[in-house]
Amino acid sequence: MGFEEMWAALLPVGRDPAGGGYRRFTWTPPELECRAWFLDEARVRGFDVERDRNGNLVAWWYPDGADRSAEGVLTGSHLDSVPGGGAYDGPLGVVSAFAAIDLLRERGVRPSRPIGVGAFAEEEGARFGVACLGSRLLTGTIDPGRARRLTDADGRTFADVAAENGLDPDAIGPDEEILGRIGCYVELHVEQGRALTEPVGVASSIVPHGRWRFDFAGEGNHAGTTRITDRHDPMLPFAIMVIAARQAAERHGALATVGKVRVTPGGVNAIPSHVAAWLDGRGPVDDAVRRTVADISEDARVAAGAHGVTLDVAEESYTEVVGLDLDLRDRVVKALGGAPVLPTGAGHDAGILASRLPTAMLFVRNPTGVSHAPSEHAELDDCLAGVEALATVLKDLAGG
Numbered sequence: 001m002g003f004e005e006m007w008a009a010l011l012p013v014g015r016d017p018a019g020g021g022y023r024r025f026t027w028t029p030p031e032l033e034c035r036a037w038f039l040d041e042a043r044v045r046g047f048d049v050e051r052d053r054n055g056n057l058v059a060w061w062y063p064d065g066a067d068r069s070a071e072g073v074l075t076g077s078h079l080d081s082v083p084g085g086g087a088y089d090g091p092l093g094v095v096s097a098f099a100a101i102d103l104l105r106e107r108g109v110r111p112s113r114p115i116g117v118g119a120f121a122e123e124e125g126a127r128f129g130v131a132c133l134g135s136r137l138l139t140g141t142i143d144p145g146r147a148r149r150l151t152d153a154d155g156r157t158f159a160d161v162a163a164e165n166g167l168d169p170d171a172i173g174p175d176e177e178i179l180g181r182i183g184c185y186v187e188l189h190v191e192q193g194r195a196l197t198e199p200v201g202v203a204s205s206i207v208p209h210g211r212w213r214f215d216f217a218g219e220g221n222h223a224g225t226t227r228i229t230d231r232h233d234p235m236l237p238f239a240i241m242v243i244a245a246r247q248a249a250e251r252h253g254a255l256a257t258v259g260k261v262r263v264t265p266g267g268v269n270a271i272p273s274h275v276a277a278w279l280d281g282r283g284p285v286d287d288a289v290r291r292t293v294a295d296i297s298e299d300a301r302v303a304a305g306a307h308g309v310t311l312d313v314a315e316e317s318y319t320e321v322v323g324l325d326l327d328l329r330d331r332v333v334k335a336l337g338g339a340p341v342l343p344t345g346a347g348h349d350a351g352i353l354a355s356r357l358p359t360a361m362l363f364v365r366n367p368t369g370v371s372h373a374p375s376e377h378a379e380l381d382d383c384l385a386g387v388e389a390l391a392t393v394l395k396d397l398a399g400g
């Protein structure tokens with residue numbers, strides 16, 4: 001199957017028929033369908049397929065004559081999505097990986113190293129709350145015990161859901177054997193902004209980014225019988241926190257987003273007892289992010305106190321600025337005969353794997369510049385240019 005056929009096969013999986021984007025949460029039916037698609041594509045190509053102890057999928061192509069023990073070149077991305085996400089974020093990298101290897105095989109290229117296709121679990125952190133959970137576990141950059149305890153919106157733990165899907169929750173964690181087989185990782189991804197004006201670009205860095213949970217605990221009560229002066233309504237300090245997020249981000253040249261909130265009990269005629277809100281903070285440098293989050297936390301704390309509400313702020317994940325491997329980046333640009341080089345404001349598994357091995361990223365132009373929303377897009381010609389570029393890079397890196 002070529003790029004277009006593979007793309008068409010995945011496209012309807014997990015898409016909201018009303019046009020509201022994709023919902024492919026880890027180990028829910030649509031994402032499981034994407035996993036099944038991955039395994040089928042790997043098997044029809046005769047790849048060695050495995051699911052690691054953390055739920056990541058890796059399929060290896062051992063070309064005839066290749067040194068099976070040599071460190072391989074891994075490419076790929078992720079199959080899960082944010083709620084209401086676009087079609088390209090993640091799957092474009094996985095489909096392009098299979099299509100790029102197909103090009104090499106059709107052209108009789110025989111790399112001396114293995115080439116692998118990876119699909120990392122829970123990259124968006126949309127179900128269990130920590131982004132790049134699968135690659136963090138693989139590289140040992142999250143405590144397995146903490147990962148086991150992460151819960152989804154229904155209160156189900158990662159451990160329980162992983163066990164339900166055939167993993168041993170007690171075995172999750174770093175896997176030096178798998179990491180030892182990967183010489184470098186090259187992830188192709190749809191560009192998630194407007195910076196790329198050519199079909200294909202190369203990443204220079206990933207900006208610092210993190211997630212914080214704000215828990216406002218107040219006093220639930222009746223909306224119609226509780227005097228204003230008697231209220232301890234957590235919604236008020238929450239509202240102030242949202243405004244403070246925008247103001248602090250502007251003040252520090254950073255980005256701050258509150259896109260997820262959970263109100264308990266959530267009745268129209270009940271003053272909430274609790275509001276949980278998540279802050280996504282990013283910025284050009286760590287200091288800008290840290291100052292932004294500190295200001296927001298302070299404003300939220302003052303507001304909570306003024307309303308007799310308690311506040312707890314917890315950092316759920318943080319990734320410092322990732323300077324992708326310069327030598328690998330330059331080699332990729334050279335293999336492509338030159339390409340625009342640009343930073344990204346989005347986090348990626350490449351940024352997590354970078355702590356353990358050389359990683360690079362290719363971007364495919366996104367004419368809408370929108371991502372994490374249904375209008376995320378890449379033109380077919382640009383997607384095919386991305387496949388061609390990835391094939392060129394894989395051939396160069398794997399000694400074809």
Ligand code: HGY
Nearest residue numbers: 123124131345346347
């Ligand atoms: O949130 C991000 O930046 C990425 O899309 N997971």
Ligand code: MN
Nearest residue numbers: 082089124372
């Ligand atoms: Mn994403």
Ligand code: MN
Nearest residue numbers: 089090123348
């Ligand atoms: Mn992504």
